[in-house]
Amino acid sequence: MVADVQRVRRRAARSSPQLEYHLLLLVTLGLVAFGLIMVYSASSGTAVVEGQDPVGALARQAVYAAVGVIAMLVLARFSYRRLRYFAAPILFISIALLVAVKIPGIGVNIKGAQRWIFVGPISIQPSEFSKAAVLIFASAVLASRRKPPRTLAQLFNPVGAVVLVVLLLIHSQPDLGTTIAIALMVCGILLVAGTPLRLFSSVAIVGVVGVAYTVAREPYQMERIRSFLDPWKDPAGAGYQSIQALLALGSGGITGVGVGNGTQKIGFLPEAPTDMIGAVIGEELGLVGILAVVLAFALFTWLGFRIALRCKDPFGKYLAAGTTTLVAGQAIVNFGAVLGFLPLTGVPLPLISSGGSSLVVMLSLVGVLLNVADTGAVSAKAAKPGSSPKKDVKASEPKQAKPTRADRRRRHGGARRAGAGGGRRATG
Numbered sequence: 001m002v003a004d005v006q007r008v009r010r011r012a013a014r015s016s017p018q019l020e021y022h023l024l025l026l027v028t029l030g031l032v033a034f035g036l037i038m039v040y041s042a043s044s045g046t047a048v049v050e051g052q053d054p055v056g057a058l059a060r061q062a063v064y065a066a067v068g069v070i071a072m073l074v075l076a077r078f079s080y081r082r083l084r085y086f087a088a089p090i091l092f093i094s095i096a097l098l099v100a101v102k103i104p105g106i107g108v109n110i111k112g113a114q115r116w117i118f119v120g121p122i123s124i125q126p127s128e129f130s131k132a133a134v135l136i137f138a139s140a141v142l143a144s145r146r147k148p149p150r151t152l153a154q155l156f157n158p159v160g161a162v163v164l165v166v167l168l169l170i171h172s173q174p175d176l177g178t179t180i181a182i183a184l185m186v187c188g189i190l191l192v193a194g195t196p197l198r199l200f201s202s203v204a205i206v207g208v209v210g211v212a213y214t215v216a217r218e219p220y221q222m223e224r225i226r227s228f229l230d231p232w233k234d235p236a237g238a239g240y241q242s243i244q245a246l247l248a249l250g251s252g253g254i255t256g257v258g259v260g261n262g263t264q265k266i267g268f269l270p271e272a273p274t275d276m277i278g279a280v281i282g283e284e285l286g287l288v289g290i291l292a293v294v295l296a297f298a299l300f301t302w303l304g305f306r307i308a309l310r311c312k313d314p315f316g317k318y319l320a321a322g323t324t325t326l327v328a329g330q331a332i333v334n335f336g337a338v339l340g341f342l343p344l345t346g347v348p349l350p351l352i353s354s355g356g357s358s359l360v361v362m363l364s365l366v367g368v369l370l371n372v373a374d375t376g377a378v379s380a381k382a383a384k385p386g387s388s389p390k391k392d393v394k395a396s397e398p399k400q401a402k403p404t405r406a407d408r409r410r411r412h413g414g415a416r417r418a419g420a421g422g423g424r425r426a427t428g
Contacts (some may be wrong), residue, residue, distance in 0.1 A: 017310060021373040024303045027296055028072070028351065028366050032065050032359070034293075035277075035352035041259055042273040042280045043354065045266040057273060057354060064356035068363030075367030076374065080316055083368070087140040091162065094133035097126035098169040112220075115173045125357035127170045127178040131326060132361055134166055134182055138189050139318035148193040152202055155195075159186070171214060176221065177275075177347035181330050183207065188325025189318045192308060228343035244269045245276055245338050248283040249290075256286030273354035275346055278338035293352070294335065301328040307373040316372040323365040327351070 036058060043057035101107035101117055108116045108123075117124045138159050142148065149155040156164075163186055171179045187200065215221040223238040231239030231246075248264035251257065262283040265272040272280050281289050304324025311317045327350045334349040336342030348355050350362050 017307070017373055020303050020307055020310075021370055024300065024307070024366070024373065025370060027300050027303070028363070029069070031293075031296055031300075031351040032069070032363070035349075035359075036061055036065060037259065038277055038281055038284075038352060039273050039354045041262070041284060042265050042277055044260075045262075046272070049266060060356065061354055061359070064359045065363075068360040071360060072363040072367035072370070075364055076370040078367075078371060080319055080368050080371045080375065081313070083136050083319070084140045084143075084315060087137045091133045091137045094126065094130045095166065095169070097124075098130060098166065101126050101173065102169075113173055113175065115175055123356065125355070127173065127175050128355075128357035128361045130166050130170065131178070131182055131185065132365060134163060135185060135189070135319065135322040135326070135365070137162060138186055139315055139322060142189065142193050142318055143313075143315035148190065148195045150196055150199060152199070152206075155190075155199065155203070174218065174221075175346070177333070177345040180333060180345055181326060181347060184329035184333075185322050185326040188329070189322045192317060192321035193314075224343050224345075228340075231340075241270050241276065241344060242337075242340060245279040246340060248279040249339070252283040252286040252289075254286050255288055256282070256284045259284050274348050275334070275344070275353065276338060277349055277353045278335055282338070290335075294331075297328060297331040300324070304328075304369060307369060311372050311375070313375075316375065320369050320372045323369045326365070327362065 039061045040055070040058040044054035047054045047056060097117070101114060106117060107114045108118055110116060115125055115127060117126065141159050149159070152160070163182070167179050167182060170182070187203075190200070215225060223234075227234060227238035227242055231242040233239060235243055244264055248262065248269055251262075251264065262280055264283055265280050269276050269279055278290070278293075281293060285292075301324055304320060304327070308317050308320035308324065311320060330347050330350045333342060333345060333347045334353075337344045337347070348358050351359065
């Protein structure tokens with residue numbers, strides 16, 4: 001009977017991580033497929049008006065999605081532990097690309113931001129790849145230590161120093177959205193690692209001061225803050241994008257006007273396929289569509305953190321926590337900007353918004369997360385919910401009778417005679 005109970009518990013321990021694995025894969029592929037539909041809907045109308053191919057944006061996004069899915073499936077079978085050996089080279093290449101994008105003739109300036117490198121028809125955004133580089137490096141360094149950082153000096157050496165260099169390079173492009181996304185990701189890793197909350201307070205103070213300083217120096221960022229506080233003060237200027245997003249959401253109502261029937265995306269809503277795709281979803285699918293997407297990201301977050309908590313390897317735990325925080329953090333910031341709860345920062349909606357580099361990187365990190373889940377399922381096969389295996393073994397052994405006083409006297413007497421007789425066998 002006890003053996004049957006243990007067998008059932010082992011099956012449950014194996015099946016639970018496998019369920020998380022398949023649910024996470026299903027949610028991810030569902031979000032990508034939904035994103036392809038919404039990218040086509042958000043871009044086709046404008047393309048027709050401008051005399052361009054209405055399927056062009058969908059075709060490009062589909063190619064990036066195919067590359068990302070292949071990378072996800074490969075990394076889902078590639079042991080995440082090997083990534084520790086590539087942490088430093090990947091970080092070095094990422095920093096080199098961030099420097100190269102600022103060099104005239106290599107980096108391409110689009111709408112006042114120099115963030116892209118073109119290799120033939122393919123555009124690469126190095127700041128997106130720096131997310132994966134920082135995640136792997138920070139996880140590897142923290143996993144190699146016995147204790148998490150407890151002071152600013154410990155945090156700065158070397159994780160904080162590397163993250164600061166990367167964030168400064170990204171912010172100089174300028175790209176405030178990716179800067180915020182990486183900062184949130186690192187905070188998620190540190191939190192799971194057990195970093196004291198008082199250290200987060202110190203980091204938050206330093207971060208707020210740094211952001212305030214940079215915002216004060218950049219006029220366009222100051223305009224974003226003012227438009228967030230009162231978008232109707234400059235409806236044709238800084239507040240235009242926020243107002244058009246709110247109009248799209250209001251037009252959608254509860255159930256929306258139908259996929260493809262939205263009008264705000266055609267010449268009214270800036271960056272509809274990328275940063276503002278949430279407004280397109282709200283107009284065409286209404287409140288129901290917004291809630292469905294939010295629930296999908298909530299399920300993704302729940303699964304990701306369950307995988308992180310189940311993983312016994314610190315490196316895998318930090319990779320899972322960082323990936324989950326990155327996806328959830330970007331979704332929160334994007335929807336917050338679309339709904340008017342947060343300032344506009346240019347953060348795309350992960351796995352849904354148009355953007356090749358972002359989609360490939362996100363799907364690759366999901367592949368790593370899937371591998372952590374799969375490895376955790378193998379290592380947890382003997383786990384028992386609520387107790388340790390040692391207790392199970394003890395429970396399955398027959399209970400022995402308590403020795404009587406005569407038994408103890410015979411045992412001790414036999415031991416003394418054995419010691420006195422030069423190691424002769426004690427017969428009691």
